[in-house]
Amino acid sequence: MPRLLTSEDVAVQLRDLPGWAYADDRLVREVQLATFAAALDLVVAVGGEAEEMNHHPDVDLRYDRVRFALWTHVAGGVTQYDVELAHRISALLP
Numbered sequence: 001m002p003r004l005l006t007s008e009d010v011a012v013q014l015r016d017l018p019g020w021a022y023a024d025d026r027l028v029r030e031v032q033l034a035t036f037a038a039a040l041d042l043v044v045a046v047g048g049e050a051e052e053m054n055h056h057p058d059v060d061l062r063y064d065r066v067r068f069a070l071w072t073h074v075a076g077g078v079t080q081y082d083v084e085l086a087h088r089i090s091a092l093l094p
């Protein structure tokens with residue numbers, strides 16, 4: 001079982017995750033793309049990372065905006081897996 005990160009742990013990790021925030025026991029980020037197609041392409045690319053990690057984001061896609069919320073279901077909050085996925089998502093952003 002992955003270890004739940006404390007809010008202090010998360011604050012330290014967020015220093016290296018510009019654009020991300022910690023809310024409701026989730027790592028969250030909302031991005032606006034140029035078009036719906038670009039937003040959809042991003043969701044697909046994130047899906048590939050998620051499948052590779054076997055660690056999946058909550059995704060809210062609304063036209064050209066995508067909101068990601070990351071948490072570890074089995075732990076009931078944020079773990080290092082979510083931090084890793086956040087970095088991978090950040091690397092996919094334009």
Ligand SMILES: C[C@H](O)[C@H](O)[C@H]1CNC2=NC(N)=NC(=O)C2=N1
Nearest residue numbers: 054055056057071072073074075
């Ligand atoms: C059975 C499957 O490996 C598990 O349900 C995986 C799938 N993806 C997951 N994603 C996330 N975010 N948290 C999990 O605990 C998780 N568990």
